[in-house]
Amino acid sequence: MSTATALAGYPFTPHRVEVGGHRMSYVDEGDPTAPPVLLVHGNPTWSFYYRSLLQALPARGRRVIAPDHIGMGLSDKPTPEDYPHTLARRVADLTAFVDGLELTEPVSLVVHDWGGPIGLAWAAEHLDRVRDVVVMNTGAFPLPADHGLPWMLQAARLPVVGDVLVRRLGAFSLGALVLGTGRAWLPPEARRGLLAPYDRPEHRVAVQAFVRDIPLGPDDPAHPVLVRLAARLPDLDARPVQVHWGMKDPVFDADILAHVEHHLPHAEVHRYPDAGHYVLEDATPAIVERVGAFLDRR
Template sequence: MSAPTTALPGFDFIQKAVDIDGHMMAYVDEGTGPPVLHVHGNPTWSFYWRSLLSTLPGDGFRAIAPDHIGMGRSDKPALAEYPHTLARRVADLTAFVEHLDLDEPLHLVVHDWGGPIGLSWAVEHLDQVDKVVVLNTGAFPLPADKRIPWSLQAARLPVIGDVAVRRLNAFSLGALTLGSGRWVLDAEARRGLLAPYDSPAHRVAVHAFVQDIPTGPSDPAHPVLARLAERLPLLDGHPVQVHWGMKDPVFDAGILAHLEAYLPHAEVHRYPDAGHYVLEDAAAAIVPRVRTFLAAPR
């Protein structure tokens, strides 16, 4: 099953697709060898991983990167056709990994919402996980001393959020500047990151991800994150490498400190001039470190 493709600079990988409970999930699957599963966040897609997807196969790895339902080149169902919840995202990823039918543990690379999704799968399937690479993300409920920025709070409002995020594409556009440690990302990154979200109908999942950010125990995603936080220390027995853009306005130094408390043996790299899109800002430093980390004996 093949997904529709549109050529993008820097992203010329063959697209594959699999049916996940009636919805087409697109993914990239390059190379052979130990599998490396990349799980993206919002409002990105597999394009975000292109610097790793283009290099890891040359190191003898199988680089895999799915697009969440509603994101990238996957199907983009309406709200009434798909729940757009964290629990469903974890279930989708579980089904996707089962589809891969791997005969060895995988390496996991996560960013943003890919953290709660990918790590929630990982802590329930520890025997299927080898090494873990974490980029700016959260893997636990919002700490008591942390508040989400006003811009995210506004985007969660029913009318304002719908106009700003779905109709004006403000969340995706804003992330190009607020998500970077630079003034703005380069043209290749801007074009690629925005490409799938070219109409309000294609931004349903982008908005739904923002609305799903849990701020308290009554929010649907909170129990999933609470379960993840409870089991996250189990991953400290695995090799974990962390890459963190220190100019991230949401996943800041405080969130990193909380993550380190859960994973005290993790190898942590801080990038003072990088933002939330840390792999865009600091690929030249991150990619070689990830390649070395994954290639090293366990």
């Protein structure tokens, strides 16, 4: 995909900045002097996932910023040899990105999926730069011992099978369109947009790497990052937190939500019984209005 402007539903002009030797693409909408909102996406999505908030929140007096992780969306897509593709590096990249924005006031942070560990790990180390937090279907702690992975994720993590399924065939991105929604199928605009940057194997390196980086035990590289983050969640709970949860999510299910509520007991929680992992796609009007009202309170 050469430009984002060719996509229906994504009428934004991408900006680019160098982060750690690679170009990171991001969208920056609204008055640059307005209170900032930082949107951090997961896998296999990109800033397109937040298009509804990118359009709605500037009209409510917010500056809305949505980066694409390195290897994702419109950002550079380096090889495994040129980029580590680890959670720790993702957090470092987000830190460098936010530092480069030179913001003069705290941000409202919105996270989904892998954007949760990445964005919340940054927030936990920079509490003075966080105004409030919105959480959507994610985890900010190691998976509970009795919580297994769906077969699709297990297969995608296998060295040879995962390489064929995720990188060569794009089956993970395609499967997410089905398993990620509580509906029969996402609308054409959403399907085309979510898949657009991952149109060939070399553009799906980061998609595969994110799956492989899911920590299942203490020996996995991402595990200590999540352990540290879980210990810091009580500090984040002191900030206003709003949670939106698609209850048909096959991975971040009701059990994971219960753990989120345990770690963030003061959070305002909204459940969407008919929504899946792509909760913002399935419940767009309700979430956009509730997020806007939540941010307006402050």
